Amino acid sequence: MVEVKNLSKRYGDHLAVDNLSFTVDKGQILGFLGPNGAGKSTTMNIITGYISATEGSVKINGVDIFDEPEEVKKMIGYLPEFPPLYPDMTVKEYLYFVADLKKVEKKKRKQMIADIMEATKITPMADRLIKHLSKGYKQRVGLAQAIMGYPELIILDEPTVGLDPKQIIEMRELIKDLSKNHTVILSSHIMQEVSAVCDTVMIIDKGKLIISDKPENLSTRLGATGGLRLSVKGDKKVIFEALKSVSRINKIVRHAYVNPGVVELTVYCNENEDIREEVFYALVKANTPILEMQSLRMSLEDIFLKVTSSSKHSSLQEADGNDAEESVEKEVSSNAGDI
Amino acid sequence: MLAIYKKELRSYFNSMIGYVFMAFFLLIIGVYYFFNNLMYHLANFEYTLSLISFIFILLIPLLTMRLMAEENKQKTDQLLYTAPVTATAIVAGKFLAVLTILSMVMGITCFYPLILSRYGDVQLSSAYAGIGAFLLLGAAYLSMGLFISSLTDSQVVAAVISFVVFLFTVLMDGIAGMFSSDNKTAVIVFSVILVLICIMLYKMMHNLTVAIGVGVVCEAVLLTLFFTNPTLFDGSVRKVFSWLSVNTRYDNFTIGVFDLSAIVYYISFTVLFNFLTVQVIKKKRWS
Structure with missing residues (x-):
């Protein structure tokens, strides 16, 4: 047409x-x-x-x-x-x-x-x-x-x-x-x-x-960031110790407190890997109940910001590759600020 | 074309402009008619018209200023230029609308010679030829006003520029007479005009090489002509300036001569400026 x-x-x-x-x-x-x-x-x-x-x-x-x-x-x-x-x-x-x-x-x-x-x-x-x-x-x-x-x-x-x-x-x-x-x-x-x-x-x-x-x-194409957003009840140290036992986790970012005794954090793994069960059992073992668990997925808004704010977006590959990591971190840290 | 014609015509009578234009125009014609023809028993209505050709300078900008400028300002030009109509149809519709309003005025004045003829011998043919020529004179001004309006998106700017340009065409005859008729003056005047044209070209195209190139080539032609055949330039300034003097073309009609060359002049003038307006619209697409 x-x-x-x-x-x-x-x-x-x-x-x-x-x-x-x-x-x-x-x-x-x-x-x-x-x-x-x-x-x-x-x-x-x-x-x-x-x-x-x-x-x-x-x-x-x-x-x-x-x-x-x-x-x-x-x-x-x-x-x-x-x-x-x-x-x-x-x-x-x-x-x-x-x-x-x-x-x-x-x-x-x-x-x-x-x-x-x-x-x-x-x-x-x-x-x-x-x-x-x-x-x-x-x-x-x-x-x-x-x-x-x-x-x-x-x-x-x-x-x-x-x-x-x-x-x-x-x-x-x-x-x-x-x-x-x-x-x-x-x-x-x-x-x-x-x-x-x-x-x-x-x-x-x-x-x-x-x-x-x-x-x-x-x-799905740009939004798969490989990671989980968690709210876990319990002591900070115990939780971190427990999560370290999950080998596939690359990085843990803790956010500001909302409620005392509840730890808000984001864990990252490689893209397209599912670590939900492992995380669940690790935290159960540590006796720290998970209150919320959510897969990280970018909204269209985030994708839009991600692809338009990177300065060298001459092709899709670049936006898909290295830049992605950087922008995601930025996005998460700004979220942390909100909370 | 008809859609635009109807829209324009309606807008003149929805706003006050149409009525103000017609009323003021008829008032002036009426006053001159009353004193010249009725009080002083002059039988020639065409002569009366020649006395009031100056009001075109004041009234035509009133009519034409909004034609294109307002479309540009309100961004309604986007509607017109993306609709399935050609630029020629748009310009024709608008021009015919203003021409219709002027024709209404001239139509009413057609009764005046008839009134005179009740009181004595009136040569109706020359009176009506005068009215027709006067309408064509107005059409020439309208096309120029329409062209100027298409260059800007401000009504006020369009009105002021139209006013100045019209004034210039009226004064042109007098100005031309002031230049001496020898050929050296002619070359100098033409060179100055050439420089002005080149500056305008540069402003329009933003291309220095083209502007200077055109200037140098034309100047070279001018100088070659001057040195090979200097007599060609004798009195040429007056000749060229009087080409632009729209008003003086009407003079023959005042003494009852049907001047075909003036009719051709007015029609070509009108067609030329309408053509230029179409080009301005087309150029806009390419800018």
Whole structure:
């Protein structure tokens, strides 16, 4: 459906998008994840034909955006970072204008606008001036604009910015609904959003693709850190002595106390090894009951921080390799600080 | 195109600008018509129009300043440029919308010669030719205003620049007359203009080699022409400056001459500036 090849965009000396390639299949939801200024909006602007690429090609249904922009633009609905609204129009006027602009057939127009207003829950605002709407409603009118004409590909740049938690959930549901009949590309810097909605997540930073996978794979792929988080009741020395008997443990990190008499610690072993039973029996032998035991697994948030904060993330291998150890330690120590 | 045309037209009459423009324009025309034609019994309405061509300087920026600048500012240009319409259609829609408003005013003035004709002999053909030419003169200014508006994202900047440029085109005739007509002055003036063009080129393209290259090549051509055929430059400054003088083209109509060259001039001027506006929009994509 969408085929992006070796896309680059250069502004003077600054490389906003750097050799980006990906494909999106029909009916999928692709999420761009990245910090501010990562090149998410630039990429979207290129796909929609708003700006040109310095190099590379974008094809939608096999049609190149540079060769036949009008043809491709018919297939795309776009909600940019700032919803493109005319403040002096009412919601209804605006949607009629957009329908007209996108060449929706006259007969279907009325019904389509009513349906879209219903779906985006802006029907009660139909006759209000857009400048009088709250940010959340403006965002939804922007979304309504993007869906207008039911294009095959819908591109949403940070669709949930400015919405309250309830609206965010509604928006996610709406996006999921849309994906039944449309292909969706959305961008966000919020992790839960992407993991809740998307089929595929692409993490980009400084214009480069860092990693691209399913959200659940991402956490197993990067999240296996090999270790356990423990709360153990008993004396510190006894517990440490007992754990030392477990040979496969590489490192033990103790955290600050929460309750007196309870030791909070994290033990590390090699990745993909299961030491839970050994730890359990060792501590039972020492007569120190385990109150809590949890495998270390990174959330998408951690993965995101991990891959975007390392300075030399030119390839996935590097992020997977040496850097991982370092960031994990950082992450754990910051956790210790919280407790 | 029709969608943009309708939207623009509606926005002029949703806000006050459309009404203010029409009311003020008609008021000025009415006052001049009253004194010249009704009080002093002048039968030529086209002459009255020539006296008020200066109000284009004031009123056209009012109409054109928001056309593109506001889209750029509100980021609604993203909607337009990602919709399945061409840049040409966008510009055409916007231009035709403002032209329609001006036509409404000129349409109303079509009654004025008829009123005069009740009181005596009025040559209606030359009066209507005058009204038509006046509309084309306005169209030329509108296209220039639209072009200037597309260069900025501030309405105020667009209005001020339009005002200054329009003023310049009116004063152009007088300025041209002040230059002496010998060929050395001509070469110097053209060189200065060339330098200004090169600076503009550099500002637009941020490429020093291209700007200097164009400047050197053009200057070389200029000097070769000067040394091989110096008579070519006699009086050329006036000629070139009067090309840019939009208002003086109307003069022939005031004495009842149907000046086809002026009509062609206005139409080409309008097409040229609309073309430039389309290029500005297209260039934006490539910046």
